[in-house]
Amino acid sequence: MLREKIVHKILKVPHTLHIGVDTGEQPGTTIVLIHGLARTHTIWNYVLKMLPDNTRVISVDLLGFGASPRPEWKKYNAEEQAMSLRMTLLKKRVRGNVILVGHSLGALVAIEYARKYPSATSALVLCGTPLYKSEPRKLVRSLKLPTGEDLHRSMLRRLREQSDFTKKLNYYARKVKFIQDDFIVDDSNMMSVTRSMEMAIENQSAFEWLMTTEHRTALMYGRFDPFVIKKYYKTLWRHNPNISIHPVLAAHEINRNKAYAVALASVLGGIIKHPLQSD
Numbered sequence: 356m357l358r359e360k361i362v363h364k365i366l367k368v369p370h371t372l373h374i375g376v377d378t379g380e381q382p383g384t385t386i387v388l389i390h391g392l393a394r395t396h397t398i399w400n401y402v403l404k405m406l407p408d409n410t411r412v413i414s415v416d417l418l419g420f421g422a423s424p425r426p427e428w429k430k431y432n433a434e435e436q437a438m439s440l441r442m443t444l445l446k447k448r449v450r451g452n453v454i455l456v457g458h459s460l461g462a463l464v465a466i467e468y469a470r471k472y473p474s475a476t477s478a479l480v481l482c483g484t485p486l487y488k489s490e491p492r493k494l495v496r497s498l499k500l501p502t503g504e505d506l507h508r509s510m511l512r513r514l515r516e517q518s519d520f521t522k523k524l525n526y527y528a529r530k531v532k533f534i535q536d537d538f539i540v541d542d543s544n545m546m547s548v549t550r551s552m553e554m555a556i557e558n559q560s561a562f563e564w565l566m567t568t569e570h571r572t573a574l575m576y577g578r579f580d581p582f583v584i585k586k587y588y589k590t591l592w593r594h595n596p597n598i599s600i601h602p603v604l605a606a607h608e609i610n611r612n613k614a615y616a617v618a619l620a621s622v623l624g625g626i627i628k629h630p631l632q633s634d
Contacts, residue, residue, distance in 0.1 A: 364428055369438040371446060372415040373422035376403065381411040384452040384477070384627050387444065388414035391459030391483070391609075392556070393525075393540050393548050395421035398458065398610035405620040407627055415443060417464065419547025431547055432554035433467035433561075440468055441475070452477040454626060456619070458609050459483050459582070460551055466561045469570050478571040478626050480619065483580050483607050486562045486587045503584050511557055515549040535608060565591050565598065571630075572598045573622045577605035577615070 362368050375396030376388075386406060388399045396414035406412055416423040417436050429435055444453070454477055457465035462484035469476040487504050514521045525540040540548050565572065574591065576583045592600045603618045 359426065363426065369442040370418060370424045372417065372439050372443040374413060374415055374443065376412060376414040377447065378412045381409055383409055384454060385411040385413065385449050386454050386456060386623065388412065389455065389457040389461030389464050390417065391461050392551055393420065393538055393544060397537060401611050402609070402616045402619055405616050407620065407624050410627065413447065415440065417461065419551065420544060425547060427546065430554045431550035433463045433559065436464040437467040437471055440464065441472055452630065454478045454480060454623065456480045457482065459485060460555055463555055463559055463561055466564060470564055476570060477630065480573045480575065480622055482575045482609055482619065483577060483583060484574065485556055485582045486584060487559060488562050507582070508557055511552050515552040518545050518549060535610065562587060566594055568595065569597055571626065573601055573626070574598060575601045575603060575618065575622065577607055578602050579606045582607050
């Protein structure tokens, strides 16, 4: 506890993330897989079988999830996660072309990583990204009818503010197989879940950054994904030539979904075969 306080809280040295998979050094591209909210690196197990050969693949557990540290004093925003990811990749001596693949919350972490460390990021593949615009001033917002984004934000606030309801909802949703068994929200990760919702998902500026990014970015989403505001994806595609969109016949979940895995492998293969130089 003393070392934790001195090294990480006072000296602000980022934590190192748990690595679930590391296929070892390769001369070419490294693919970094970043899971979503209340998940672990295991969501990529099905995808791993289909990724391009001759690449190094690393999957991590984000702070607060899986086997990674869960400090109580962290905000669990995208910046803290990105800094820990950077520390982890430096320790693993990751060099050269790095493609970040993020799902949901992990996609927001990938965006923040590319924003903070642009020269260390070659391309982004973002799956099921919950993109919201920066909230307008309250006076302006009060004159508007509720939008899809307003409803999304309202749902997130209720889930994080009513933790007992959220845990029960998660339990029964898993019991009736509405969600997959490895999407777990309980006392062990409730703090990480609620803070991530507020600090990384609700409070974000990812959309504005994507509007002008020079990084090659592929936006993937399930056609039946309730957490994606599809018009934002189309806006980004129309305004930024570095962005492509790739709809998949799926919902939000990526693990054990063949359609998502095949599409993701195809997108990654195209990026590796035809790389673009990013500043």
